[in-house]
Amino acid sequence: MTPLQYFLFILFFFSPLLRPHISSSRSLTDESCSLITSPDTDGICSSMVTPHGYKCQEFEVKTEDGYILSMQRIPEGRVAGDGGANRQPVLLQHGILMDGMTWLLNSPEESLAFVLADRGFDVWIANTRGTKWSRQHVTLDPSSRAYWNWSWDELVMYDLPATFDFVFSHTGQKLDYVGHSLGTLIALASFSEWKLVDKLKSAALLCPVAYLTHMTTPIGILAARAFVGEITSWLGMAEFNPKGVAVTKFLNALCHNPGVDCYDLMTSFTGHNCCLNGSTVELFLKYEPQSTSTKTMVHLAQTFRDGVLTKFNYENTVVNLEHYGQAKPPVYNISNIPDNLSLFLSYGGKDSLSDVKDVQLLLDDLKFHNGDKLVVHYVEDFAHADFVMGVDAKEMVYNAVISFFDRQ
Numbered sequence: 001m002t003p004l005q006y007f008l009f010i011l012f013f014f015s016p017l018l019r020p021h022i023s024s025s026r027s028l029t030d031e032s033c034s035l036i037t038s039p040d041t042d043g044i045c046s047s048m049v050t051p052h053g054y055k056c057q058e059f060e061v062k063t064e065d066g067y068i069l070s071m072q073r074i075p076e077g078r079v080a081g082d083g084g085a086n087r088q089p090v091l092l093q094h095g096i097l098m099d100g101m102t103w104l105l106n107s108p109e110e111s112l113a114f115v116l117a118d119r120g121f122d123v124w125i126a127n128t129r130g131t132k133w134s135r136q137h138v139t140l141d142p143s144s145r146a147y148w149n150w151s152w153d154e155l156v157m158y159d160l161p162a163t164f165d166f167v168f169s170h171t172g173q174k175l176d177y178v179g180h181s182l183g184t185l186i187a188l189a190s191f192s193e194w195k196l197v198d199k200l201k202s203a204a205l206l207c208p209v210a211y212l213t214h215m216t217t218p219i220g221i222l223a224a225r226a227f228v229g230e231i232t233s234w235l236g237m238a239e240f241n242p243k244g245v246a247v248t249k250f251l252n253a254l255c256h257n258p259g260v261d262c263y264d265l266m267t268s269f270t271g272h273n274c275c276l277n278g279s280t281v282e283l284f285l286k287y288e289p290q291s292t293s294t295k296t297m298v299h300l301a302q303t304f305r306d307g308v309l310t311k312f313n314y315e316n317t318v319v320n321l322e323h324y325g326q327a328k329p330p331v332y333n334i335s336n337i338p339d340n341l342s343l344f345l346s347y348g349g350k351d352s353l354s355d356v357k358d359v360q361l362l363l364d365d366l367k368f369h370n371g372d373k374l375v376v377h378y379v380e381d382f383a384h385a386d387f388v389m390g391v392d393a394k395e396m397v398y399n400a401v402i403s404f405f406d407r408q
Helices: 003-010 044-052 100-104 112-118 152-171 182-192 218-229 245-255 265-270 278-287 294-306 317-324 356-365 393-407
Strands: 033-036 057-062 067-074 089-093 122-126 175-180 200-206 342-348 374-379
Touching (some): 044 057, 067 100, 067 152, 089 100, 089 152, 089 182, 112 122, 122 152, 152 175, 152 182, 200 393, 342 356, 342 393, 374 393
Parallel strands (some): 089 175, 175 200, 342 374
Antiparallel strands (some): 057 067, 067 122
16 A cells, blocks of 8 residues: 555544545435435445345435435344334444445444444434535535535534434434544534434444544644644635645645654554454545545644634634624533433544543543443554454444443
8 A cells, every 4th residue: 555545544534635526416306305216336325235235225315504415224234133113223423534434344243334233223324515425415516615615513503413303203213323533523512502412312422522632643733733824725725635736745745744654654643553454444445535625624623723622713803703793713612511411432542633631631521421321431452443444343342332322
């Protein structure tokens, strides 16, 4: 694998690498959502789920601001078993620069989506706006700057509510939720504003991110500082393209900085992942990384710089006043999360992105959480990618997640 391939692999967690995809030609047959009945030979179901012997359904969901998101459903395991029509729904939310493929890259015995289905859950897989299968909008085209005018605030405000409402309306049951990386950040931000909690049974947060203050990897720090330090020029680029000239130049510039080893970027950025299978990495490179907005990357860099979880800072008092009615962006106060909300937090001792010290800051915000509603799970040898792609993640993490869900 070339240094650039390694770069693309590890930077999908918290870095400025996107890839343009041709927007889906699927169309809505309902104003808000639809079940895809026509075959899609390139879809997630047909490419990653049904070949393993699972039933799979493709859906489209429209957000309030007009983005059309794809969702996949694995309604049962390969052997239907117990549960029937009343299987507990669980929603899986990927991290940044990934899509629903996150949960399907290993074998059925090792991939969380399949493991959950085989354990009797009704599995729903989300794909956030801008990713390969969620590049439609009611009026905007992905080639336009306007399409990319959002940060992860909009994922909190629109994407998560749309997917929660969709699953709830189809199942009539409160959801279990699993998020990884950015999928934990947008969930924590939502819960802090008491959003979604009325439809939520419990949430498992893998590599939880609310703070990035203690991110110590040289390449992560350099990337974050570049985004904040050059906010005007970065916002001139609405979508990042990992194969494009601008991003390639950016990567090359980072690689020439002292302390950055472009031949071992996976370790230098995410920490030492103990348990990745080479074939899984190759499969990742076949499908990923995915696109996101530049504003999202700048927003994450602001979190690193400021050490506070806030809405997007426009770095201009007048503009902030226009958007928020105040000179500085509002804070997402994690301590406002309902004390009786069942939370499972799992983090790794080798993770250089969801650093142990930053997780401790998050846990301090939750110090008054009801003791029987907060489970903290620590895996000493795991780094960031191990939680979703590690060959022994089932034994080290997923079994604990399922036991937590079963107790709720």
